[in-house]
Amino acid sequence: MKTIKICDVMTNSGVAFGTSGARGLVSQMTDEVCAAYALAFLSVVRLAFSTTRIALGMDLRPSSPRIVNACTQALREHGIEVDFCGALPTPALALYAQSECIPAIMVTGSHIPFDRNGIKFYRPDGEITKADEAAISTAVVEINRVRGDLPEINHVATDQFIRRYLDFFPPRHFAGLHLGIYEHSSVARDALHRILEGLGARVTSLGRTEEFVPIDTEAVAEADILRGKAWAEEYHFDAIISTDGDGDRPLISDETGAWLRGDMVGLICASYLKADKVVVPVSCNTAIELCGMFSTVLRTRIGSPYVIAGMQELDSGNDDKIVGFEANGGFLVGSGF
Template sequence: MTTINIQQMMADSGVAFGTSGARGLVSQMSGEVCAAYTLAFLQGLGSACSGQRIALGIDLRPSSPAIARACAAAIREAGCVVDYCGVLPTPALALHSLALGIPAIMVTGSHIPFDRNGIKFYTAQGEISKADEAAIAGATVEVGELAGDLPAVNPVALDQFRLRYTELFSADLLKGWRVGVYEHSSAARDVLKQILSDLGAEVLGLERTDTFVPIDTEAVGEEDRQRGRTWAAQHKLDAIISTDGDGDRPLIGDETGDWLRGDVVGLLCSHFLGADTVVTPVSCNTAIEASGWFKQVIRTRIGSPYVIAGMEQASGGVAGFEANGGFLAGNNLVVNGHPLAALPTRDSILPALALLAMARQQGCKMSELLNGLPQRFTASDRLQNFAVADSRALLERLQASEDAYRSLWGDALGAVVKRDTTDGLRLTFANGEIAHLRPSGNAPELRCYAEADSVERAQVLVNETLAKIAQG
C-alpha cells in the first residue's frame, strides 16, 4: 500500500481539476494517479458506497482504456463493483448513473489535445460540484496493487440513451432529409447515426477515423469550416451533425455547411423546449436576453458545475447551456407535449435533434432558424501553448491600466463602458462590441470571445486580439 495525499499528488503530477473534471498530460496520468483520484472520489461517497455498482465509461482516446483499468482496479479495491459501459458519450453514462442511482466515472479529455486526458466524476445525483472537487483534493488515500482487467461491456447505458430520444420524437421526423454525420473519433458517432436513422433520416457517415481528433466546438478551425461547406455541396445535405470527442458538445451545420455557434444553438433549443429560465455562462451571446423569450436569464462562470449550481436555484422550465453548445436539461421541459426527463450534464444529441425538429416543424432550412434573432454575433478562438500564468499576468495588466487597453485595442472601439470579471475579463466598449479574455480551465490556452453586429466583425475582433497578444 502507498499513502497518497491528493493535494500533493496534484502538485507533483500536474493532473488537477479544471472546468470539467481532473485533467492532465497522458504521461502524467499514471495508474497510481488515476487510482488515487478514483479512491478519493469513492471515499467521499462514504460507507454507503461499499458493495455498490460504479458505472465506468471511456472515450476513443488511445490512452483511455489504460486509465479505465486503473480506475476499475481502484473501484474493486474500494469494495465496489465495476459496471463497465465501454465507449459511449459522456451524457449516456450520466443518464445511466441517474437512472440507476449509482455513481459514475467517465474517462475522457473531451476536446483537449491528443496528448492529454481526464477523469470526470458523477454521484448518484449528477455531476460533482466544486465543493466535491475540493473534498477530493483534500483527501488522503491508500493505493494498493492495480491488478485486473476491464470486465465485459454492459450495453444497457447506450441503449437507454438511444431510447431517450427515439421515444420522444416521431419515427418519421426526418423522413426525406439527408443528414451528414462528421464521425471523426467521436464516442457518440455510432449512436448518433443510429438515432438519426431511427427518426427517418438518410444518414451519411463522413471522415471516420481511428486517430483521435480533438474537435473543439468553440474554436472550429478553418479546415473544418471548409470541410462542412464541401460536404454540404457534394452530398446535397440538409444538415451536418457532429460532436466533440466524448459527445457532450454538438457541432451542427446547416444546409450550406456553415457551423452554427453553440450559444445560438442553446438559445434555439431552450426556446423549442419551452424554458422559462435559462442559465448560461457570461461568455454567451447577449441575444439570449434580447430575444425576450425567457422570464429569467442567469449568468455564471464558465464550466458546467457553475451552470448546474445556477439551475438548482431556478424554477419553472429550466435549461442550461454553454458557448460550446453543450446543453443541460433541467426540470419541467417538454418535447411534443411529453415531459423530458432532466439530464443536468452537457449533451450534444438533444440540441441537434431540437434544431432539426424546429426546422421540420417550421418547414424551413436549418439556416433560416436564425432569421428573426437579434443581430448579435459571437466568435471565439484560442492561443494554444499559452501558459496559464501568462494569461493571468496579461489580465492583471489589462485591469490595472487604461494604457494597457489601448495597447491592445487602440481607440477604434471607443471607451470601455462595462467591465465584467465574473470569469476572466469581459469588456463592453462604447461601440457596442465585446471582447472577453480568459485562461482555459483545461489546458495551457488563452481563450478569446468577441461579440459584434456581424459574424465577420466578431471574427476579425477575435483574430486581431489574439494576433496582438501573440506578438507580445
C-alpha cells in the first residue's frame, strides 16, 4: 500500500477542483491520481453514509475508460462493489445513484478541450458541496492496485433516465414536430433519440462523429452557429437539440437554427415547471428578475456547487418549488415537480 495526500496530488499533478469536479490534462490524470481522488471521495462520503457500492459512468472521451478502470480497481481494493453504468449522460448516472441511495463517480471533462478530462462526484443525495471538496482535498488515502478489468455494464441507469422523460410528458407530446439532433460526440445522443422519438417527434440525425468534439454551450463556436442555420434552412426543423459532451448542458436552437442562451433555456424550463424560487449565478441574464415570474431570485458565485448551496438556503421545508440553473444551461431541481 502507498500512502498519498490529496493536497500533494493537487500540487504535483495540477489536477484540482474547478467549477464542477476535479479536472486536468489527460497526461496529468495518471491512474494513481485518479485512484487517489476516488478513494478520497469514498473516505468523505463514508463520514455521512454507509457505503458498500458506488455507481460509475463515463463520457465518450478516449481517455475516459482508462480513468474509470483506475477508479474501479482502487475502490474494489477497499471492498466497494462497483456498479458500472457504461457511457451515459451525467444526469442519468446521478438519477440512478439517488434512486439507489448510493454515491456515484462520473468520468467526464464535460465541455473542456480534448486533451483534458475530469471526475465528478455525487453523494447519495446529490452533487458534492464545496465543503465536501474541501474535505476531499485534505484526505489521506492508501493505494495498491489500480489495474484490472472493467465490470459488465449495467444498462438500468440509461433505461431509467429515458423512462423518466417518457413518463413525465403526456404521450406523443411532440407529435407533429420535426426535430434535429446535433449528435457530435455527446454521450446523450442515443438517449435523446429514444426520448424524442418516444414522445412522437420526427427526428433527424446531424453531425455524428466518433472523434471527440468539445461543445461549449456557453460559448458556441462560429462553425456551429453556421451549421445550425444551414441545417434549419435545409430541413425546416421546428428546433435543433444537442448537449455538451456529458449531456448535462443543453444546446437548443429555434426554428431558424439560432442557438438559445443557456440561461434563457433555464428561464423557459423554470416557467414551464411553475417554479417559485430560482437560484442562478451572477453570470445569468437579468431577465430572470425582470420577468417577474418568481417570488425569489438568489444570485450566487459561478459553479453548480454554489447554486446547490443557494437552493438549500432557500428551502424552507414548506413544499417550495425551487430550481437552479446556470448560464451554460445546466438545470437543477431542489424539490419535486
